[in-house]
Amino acid sequence: MSKDELVLLDFGLSPFCMRVKIALAEKGLQYEGQEEDLFGGKSELLQKSNPIYEKVPVLLHNGKPILESTNIVYYIDETFASPPLLPACSYGRSRARFWADFIDKKFLQVFDAGAAIWRSKGDELELAKKEFIDILKKLEGAMGDKDYLGGDTFGFVDIVLIGLSSWFPAYEKFGGFKIEDECPKIGAWIKRCKGRESVAKTLPDPQQVCELVGMLRKMHGIE
Numbered sequence: 001m002s003k004d005e006l007v008l009l010d011f012g013l014s015p016f017c018m019r020v021k022i023a024l025a026e027k028g029l030q031y032e033g034q035e036e037d038l039f040g041g042k043s044e045l046l047q048k049s050n051p052i053y054e055k056v057p058v059l060l061h062n063g064k065p066i067l068e069s070t071n072i073v074y075y076i077d078e079t080f081a082s083p084p085l086l087p088a089c090s091y092g093r094s095r096a097r098f099w100a101d102f103i104d105k106k107f108l109q110v111f112d113a114g115a116a117i118w119r120s121k122g123d124e125l126e127l128a129k130k131e132f133i134d135i136l137k138k139l140e141g142a143m144g145d146k147d148y149l150g151g152d153t154f155g156f157v158d159i160v161l162i163g164l165s166s167w168f169p170a171y172e173k174f175g176g177f178k179i180e181d182e183c184p185k186i187g188a189w190i191k192r193c194k195g196r197e198s199v200a201k202t203l204p205d206p207q208q209v210c211e212l213v214g215m216l217r218k219m220h221g222i223e
Contacts (some may be wrong), residue, residue: 004080006031007060009046011038013212016069017057018163018202023073025198026159027080031059070104070160077156085156096150099142099157103164106135118174118213119220129175133182140185147192154196162193162203169206170213 006024010017010033024031036046036056049058049065059066059075066075077085086093116128139161143149150157168179168190180187193199 003062004029005060005062008033009036009043009049009056009058009060010034011036011056013166013204013209014056015163015166018166019069019159020057020059020072020076021202022159022162022198023076023085025202026083026085026154027076029076029080069163070100073156073159085159087150087155092151096156099149100160103139103157103160106138117171118217119222121222125175129177132171132175133177136179136183136186140183143185143189148189154193158189158193162190162199165190165193166203166206167209167213170210173210174213174217 006029008017008020008024008031010021012035021033034043034045036042038056042054046056046058047054049060050056050067053067057069057072059072061075061079066072073085086096117125117132120128139149146152148154148158149161172178178187179190194203
């Protein structure tokens with residue numbers, strides 16, 4: 001076995017898997033991707049590698065499983081030093097960890113709020129949209145006049161969030177709003193991030209996500 005054999009248990013439209021793929025691309029690392037069938041049956045390797053949650057992503061480094069997307073990105077940055085994803089100074093790293101934790105807590109709410117958008121109608125839809133937009137506005141305030149969430153350069157915090165943005169077009173479609181109108185800084189940040197090769201090659205076609213959400217709406221009896 002080679003020194004750095006990397007295998008990613010993946011699901012192409014998972015925003016959490018996208019985090020890992022972008023981090024690997026930023027580091028210039030080669031890996032083998034194994035697509036999981038989350039709807040038809042999870043592989044034995046996934047069940048063995050993540051027996052508690054049986055969910056993706058899982059990164060296997062020389063056969064050893066690393067779990068949970070943000071933790072995997074930390075691991076990648078610690079294990080493969082160049083180029084660094086976290087700031088060089090301890091204060092900058094502490095801020096990055098804080099905002100990564102905020103995103104994991106609040107943006108899981110965003111993911112839930114986004115799901116509430118495509119699952120809801122009428123007053124419930126309006127409440128879901130407000131919750132979603134309010135969280136984005138908090139991040140806009142945190143950005144200040146910087147180009148990226150972590151400061152002047154693309155890095156760890158941006159990687160943690162940008163995958164989630166791949167589902168935003170579906171929220172816009174089924175919620176009847178535009179993020180660039182409601183949160184122009186976030187809209188500009190998304191476009192800026194998509195200018196990076198690592199992001200552009202990882203994020204899926206928005207139509208794919210919209211089709212998946214349309215299928216989920218039918219499964220939930222909404223359409």
